[in-house]
Amino acid sequence: MDKNENYQLLLAQVKAMVKDESDAVANMANVAALIQETFHFWWTGFYRVIGEQLVLGPFQGPVACTRISFGKGVCGTVWKEKRTIVVEDVEQFPGHIACSSESRSEIVVPLIKDGEVIGVLDIDSERLATFDETDRLWLEQISEVVAATL
Numbered sequence: 001m002d003k004n005e006n007y008q009l010l011l012a013q014v015k016a017m018v019k020d021e022s023d024a025v026a027n028m029a030n031v032a033a034l035i036q037e038t039f040h041f042w043w044t045g046f047y048r049v050i051g052e053q054l055v056l057g058p059f060q061g062p063v064a065c066t067r068i069s070f071g072k073g074v075c076g077t078v079w080k081e082k083r084t085i086v087v088e089d090v091e092q093f094p095g096h097i098a099c100s101s102e103s104r105s106e107i108v109v110p111l112i113k114d115g116e117v118i119g120v121l122d123i124d125s126e127r128l129a130t131f132d133e134t135d136r137l138w139l140e141q142i143s144e145v146v147a148a149t150l
């Protein structure tokens, strides 16, 4: 299967999985697992907006930073700018927060509900330039489904 076919199946699985489950943590946990089972990225997880910070939520992968402030790092910038950011080389992103020295590229997608960012989906790769427009389009659809359950 190519990347589009993998994402097509993944999106269908995500929709089916959250359909009958209203618990946010359960849904974020299983969506992170589904993404990992499909693509085996270095790290896949969620941060939720709690007060003035993004706080680590369900994830798959190595231990990560627990709190990120508004406007800081890739995640905090996505929160501030309310848009997906694709980083081909984390060393070129000013203020990138290195939770793991293995991470080389990254995509962060906002979870938006009622026009507000309520969290982010963050995926890291140990290879450069892993993510492109195809990933952005599919992951935004997945994030939309997840955000609706939060």
Ligand code: SME
Pocket: 043, 064, 065, 068, 072, 073, 074, 075, 076, 095, 096, 097, 098, 099, 100, 103, 106, 122, 124
């Ligand atoms: N690199 C992110 C921090 C989160 S970890 O990658 C899991 C950032 O710069 O916001």
